[in-house]
Amino acid sequence: MSDRPSDSVSGPLRIREVRLQNFRNIAEAAVAFPADRPVFVLGPNGQGKTNLLEAIGLITALRSFRTHEIRPLLHWGTSEAGVRVLLDHPLRGETEFHLTLAKGRKHLRVDGEDITRLGSILGLFPTVAFSSQDIQLLRGAPLGRRQFLDLSLSATDPTYYSTLRRYHGALKERNQLLKQGADLALTRAFDAILLPAGAALMEKRRAGLAAFASDLEEAYRRISPTAEEPELRYAPDISGARADTWQQTLESARLRDRETGTTTRGPHRDDWELRLKGHAARPFASEGQQRGLVLALRVAQARWFARHGGAHPVILADDILGELDPQRRERFWNALDHPAQIIATGTALPGGDPGGAWAVIEVAAGQFHTAAARSPLP
């Protein structure tokens, strides 16, 4: 964002070792990652490739890129899973991340110290996961797009995250009051928190998306050979994202809010959209353009973390390389031209060069074995 120095990054975040216990189909595993080469996790489907990537992805926001629940992350028949990740952080140096997952509960220790506030580590260990589900960023419900935006901004602006928490905390209490049919004075007491927090969120989202757009344009230029300019447009629920309009809207929606028992208007219903050549990409862009756009979104997110956070994010490419034709794959590597560590998965080693020979880790039935180094196929 504008108030932060850009290009402040000192180096890439690197995963050195991952130890998993009772995580999905993996009863126990220790996987070491070479420091200087991209890693390819190779194996047939259903063996645990994505599970390894998913575990690594947890270091960013303690949230899986596949599910919002904890239960599916636990090995069948067990009640607790452990994820230990040994990292090299460009500013902190060697860091141990240790997350314990149990039903409805997460416990994090970083270098042996208990972390009780997510806000204090958000953005510290950036990863960007590329997966075939990313197309939902374009085609899916607004929730996924809000989460993309909220994570990108929270990881690079601590006050964004605290404002978001305040907003949602006040919203939850207000909705409870609406369900109870409580009197106006009580609802207003929570409005007094909701209004300024919501106005601050809208302002930060507007500014954040405008800044993010330049990263997206750059990423799309490198991925798509055409001269099309993608446009990122904020679609706030409150028109103009203005504080005064927000107050008036909340006021005039009061009756409906009471009837429905929920806050019907506000930044919790915000959205954003991608546009290409002046048209919304969802209905108008071709299949290929849409795939290019979501790929560019993730590349842009990686650039965003690198420019505004403290480290180049680890790139997690879950089974997407096989989907790209050689030309696109080449452009994809080109777009990721920073020194980030790359960890990819697939059923077959892809062609193309990510900047060095792949180190291959073979996986079968939740067991990982480091294979001899292989050069990319010609």
Added chain:
Amino acid sequence: MQKLLKQLPGLGYRSAERIALHLLVEHPERLAALQAALSEAATHIRRCPNCGNLCEGDLCEICRNPRRQANHVCVVETVPDLLAVERSGAFGGHYHVLHGKLSPIQGIGPEDLNMARLGERLGEGGIHEVTLALSNDIEGEATCHFIEETLLRGRDIRVTRIGFGLPSGGGGLLFADATTLRNALDGRRDWNRPIDPSA
């Protein structure tokens, strides 16, 4: 007995068992004294009808004390909060204990709090300043807004809120989280600079 003890705050299964055995087996002579103290407290200690603090007589010690300023009232959530402010020695006025804060999710509304009495006290006159010393979270803040809107609006009373910022002692800035630092910066005050002799 162990089950009842376990329900007390801070006691788990093992501590409850230890206390029960201590009183029944190891030192049964202490049981009678404890029993007497508990029933004595239960019959004599009650809420101060004026402010909600704990008291033994008609009024609590603070409301009874003629040396305290009755025109300045500090509103707190709990009795331990009151005791904490008292220990600081920084406040010489009266208190009002709400016994909680508004939280619709936990089913706590104004009628569950010592709110009506606060309205009466303000209506009785003689109070010049109200200091809201509620916690710095969403519920605490909403409670402040509610008091302001329903009890204080239109009255000629100065309303203040305690500051939230850095803990005293060394290294405060380095170890403070972003929210605390922000509060501390938002709550900055003019610094009385020494007079510049050249000016």
